[in-house]
Amino acid sequence: MSTTRPKGQSLAVLLLLVALLAPALLLVAVCGARLGVWSAEFSLGVLALKIGRILAFAGLSAALVACLLAFRERRLVGIAGAALAIAGVTVGGYLVQERRFTAAPLDVATDPSDPPAFARILAAERRLAGVTERQPQGCEGLTHAPTQVAPETAAWALEKAGFTVLGTAPFRVDGRKEGAWFGLTYDVSVRIRPGRTDVRVAGRDDLEVGDEACRLARAVVAHLAP
DSSP: OOOOOHEEEEHHHHHHHHHHHHHHHHHHHHHHHTTSOOOOIIIIIIIIIHHHHHHHHHHHHHHHHHHHHHHGGGGGGGHHHHHHHHHHHHHHHHHHHHOOOOOOOOOOEETTSOOOOOHHHHHHHHHTTTTTOOBOOOOOOOOSSSHHHOOHHHHHHHTTOOOOEEEEEEEEEEEEESSSSSSEEEEEEEETTTTEEEEEESSSSOHHHHHHHHHHHHHHHHHHHO
8 A cells, every 4th residue: 555645745745844944944043043153143134034034935925835735635725724824924923023123223322412331341241242332312202311310220120121230330220131032132321310310222233123222211211210
C-alpha cells in the first residue's frame, strides 16, 4: 500500500511552510537580539522590518494559493485555513506597526533649549554604544512638571514608566529601559529644580520606531504630577 502523500496535499503543506517563514524569522530576530548575536538595528531594522515584511506578503500570497487548492480538494481546507490565519495575522501586524513606526525624534526633553544632562554612567554607556547624540526636541503635549519633586518621587515615576533606576541625587534621578523584544534601549534623566522638574528621554538605537521616546517622557511626567 502506497503511503506517498498526494501532490495537492504536499503543495498545500509547502504553502503553509511559506506562510510560516515570516513568523519564524521574527522569532530568530528576537532571539538573536536578546542573545547578543547581532545588534538591535540589524534584528529589527533589517531582519524584522525589511526581510520579514517581504516574507509576510509572500506568505499571504501562498495562503491564497492554498485556499484555491482547497476549493478543488476539500480535504485541504484545514491546511489552507491555517496558512491564511497565520499569514493574515502576520501581515496585519506589519500594517499596524508601519502606522506606528513613523518618523519621530529619538531624543526629547521638556526643555529642549536647556535639556537635562545624562549621568556619567549613562553618558559612558552611550559613548561605548556609539550613540549618535542629537539636540533634544520637544513633543506634542510634553511639558515640565510645575513642581519640585522629591528624588524618591522621581524614582517612583521612572519605575512606573518602566525604567530601571540607576541612581538618585538631591536634584536628579537617572534610569534606563531595555525593550523586552529587541532590546531597544532608552535612557532617561530627571532634573529637579525649584518650582519645576524636567525630563529627558533618548533612544540609543538609530531606528525609526515611532514616538516611543515621546510616549515614555510623557509617562514619566504624568507620574510626576501632584
